Amino acid sequence: MSKVRWGVLSTAKIGTKKVIPGMQNGAYCEVSAIASRNLAKARAAASELGIAKAYGSYEALLEDPEIDAIYNPLPNHMHVPWTIKAIEAGKHVLCEKPVGLTADEAQKLLDVARKHPQLRVMEAFMYRHHPQWQKARDIVRDGGIGRPVSIQTWFSYFNDDADDIRNQPEYGGGALMDIGCYPISLSRFIFEGEPRRVMASVTIDEQFKTDTVTSAIIDFGGITSTFTCSTKSAPYQRVHIIGTTGRIEVKIPFNAPPDEPCILYHETNEEIQELRLPIADQYTIQGDLMSKAILDESPTPTPLTDAVANMRVIEAIFRSGKSGKWETIAKDSAE
Numbered sequence: 001m002s003k004v005r006w007g008v009l010s011t012a013k014i015g016t017k018k019v020i021p022g023m024q025n026g027a028y029c030e031v032s033a034i035a036s037r038n039l040a041k042a043r044a045a046a047s048e049l050g051i052a053k054a055y056g057s058y059e060a061l062l063e064d065p066e067i068d069a070i071y072n073p074l075p076n077h078m079h080v081p082w083t084i085k086a087i088e089a090g091k092h093v094l095c096e097k098p099v100g101l102t103a104d105e106a107q108k109l110l111d112v113a114r115k116h117p118q119l120r121v122m123e124a125f126m127y128r129h130h131p132q133w134q135k136a137r138d139i140v141r142d143g144g145i146g147r148p149v150s151i152q153t154w155f156s157y158f159n160d161d162a163d164d165i166r167n168q169p170e171y172g173g174g175a176l177m178d179i180g181c182y183p184i185s186l187s188r189f190i191f192e193g194e195p196r197r198v199m200a201s202v203t204i205d206e207q208f209k210t211d212t213v214t215s216a217i218i219d220f221g222g223i224t225s226t227f228t229c230s231t232k233s234a235p236y237q238r239v240h241i242i243g244t245t246g247r248i249e250v251k252i253p254f255n256a257p258p259d260e261p262c263i264l265y266h267e268t269n270e271e272i273q274e275l276r277l278p279i280a281d282q283y284t285i286q287g288d289l290m291s292k293a294i295l296d297e298s299p300t301p302t303p304l305t306d307a308v309a310n311m312r313v314i315e316a317i318f319r320s321g322k323s324g325k326w327e328t329i330a331k332d333s334a335e
Contacts, residue, residue, distance in 0.1 A: 002281035004092070004291040009082055011045040015073040019124075020049055022283025023071070028291035034110065057077065058082060065099040069120075069294060072096060075165050080105045083121065084112050092120045092294050094286075098181045099123045099257035099307035101172045102211040106308040113304055120293050122300040123307035125185050127254050129289055130282040132262040135242065135275065137190055137268060138250050145243025151190060152240045153183035155254060166231065167208040169330050174210035176202070176314060180207025182254050183239075183314045184232040185306075187218055187225030189321050190241060194221045194309060197328045201323025205232070209260035213306075216317045219326075242332050245269075 006029060008015050010167040015034075023029040032052055036042035039056030057059045062070070062085060069092035073084050080100040086093045100106040113121040114128055127133055157179070159166060166173045188194065200216040212232040218225040241252040246268035256262050258281035266273045289301045312329050320327040 003028050003030040003293055004294050005030050005032040005066060005068045006071055006287075006291075007035065007053075007061045007064065007069070007091075007335065008051075009035055010074050011036045011041050012073040012075075016045055016049065016241050019073065019126075019283045019287070020051075022281045023287035024049070025257070025284045026291065028295060033061055033064060033067055033301060040293075058085075058333070062086055062091065068092060069094065069291070070229070071124075076177060077101055077170070080109045083109055087112055087116050087119055087121065088229040089320045090116075090119070092182070092290075094122055094124050094290050096124045097185075097307075098172070098177050098308040098311060098314065099304075100311060101177075103308060103311040106311045109280050110304050110308055118297075120290065121304050122290055122293075123304065123310075124286065124300055125182075125302065126282040126286040127182065127186070127256065128189055129285040130256050130262070130302065131187070131277040131280050132250060132256060132264055133186070133253075135264060135277060136250060137192075139248055140190055140241065140243070144240065144245055144266065144268065146245030147169055148191060148241065148243050149243045150292070151183075151187050151225040151227075153186070153238070153253070154229075155179045155182055155237045156230040156233035157235045158233060159231050162208065166234060168204075169209045173208070174212070174214075174319060175229040175231045176211050176214045178229075178231065179254075179333055180227065180317070181215055181310060183227035183229065184218065184317075185310050186239065186253070187227075188306075188309065188313075189221070191220050191223060193220060195225070195313060197326045198313065198316045198320050199326050200317040200320040202318065209286060210267065210313075211321070214317065214321065216320070218313065220279075252316075256280075258282070283313060302317065 035055035042054035070086040072095040203213040215228040239253040241248040249265040261276040264275040
């Protein structure tokens, strides 16, 4: 069976430790090349991961006619520029989240992608494809919690390294861009719609000048999603989906382990069911779904318009953090 030949831009840890190993187990993925601005780093990564080709520049990888698609795990500020370069080189692209630094930048990428309809471009929100989230959405769709009322999310870790790119504002660092994008995405995924307005509290670190604790209320019109994300709190993550007659609790919502079952709790009528989902690697699933879309010339699992819409919400939260008021989200956020 045909496989998509993937090339990877950079030796970023998310790629070498999570995404590449996952994709290498896929039925439709072949990771054929990796590039770094340092050839020695590229060769070392290629050797460790069993990748055939190593390049000492990103340009060289994009010029390789034997590469069909690019996985882009570069720092946030390099997502849009290099994804556009990959598209213009005739490559399909799976780009890490958040897709860009601003909604306008994401829209620019969407506009370029639309000029190349034969290519598939997708933001890498891997969690959506895991069986636990497919199950959670099915329960909500089937009325398993009654009418949805709210989603509550906590996502945090502790990182006080000033040299870490996640703590550098000019490169798109901070809690909201790094991990706050997840609870925004999941609420839109579960509610299957776009929010109207947001209210937020954003704490800016005096040293890093990035947000280290951000809390928000996202109003979908009668139902809400609330979350706190932090880069200077104890590591923890949990999601609660509350309805009129039941609830769902997702134990490890975002960093789902690839080697053990994930657990959902589904409560109705004071009875709690523990649902154990099959062992699955969300990076393998993501890679295969994207590759299958390329091979079949079918739509990507998540359209690029979704990435633009997510960025619109992120920007509204930042605006609310400054204004202290409810901030509306443009109705044409997914256009």
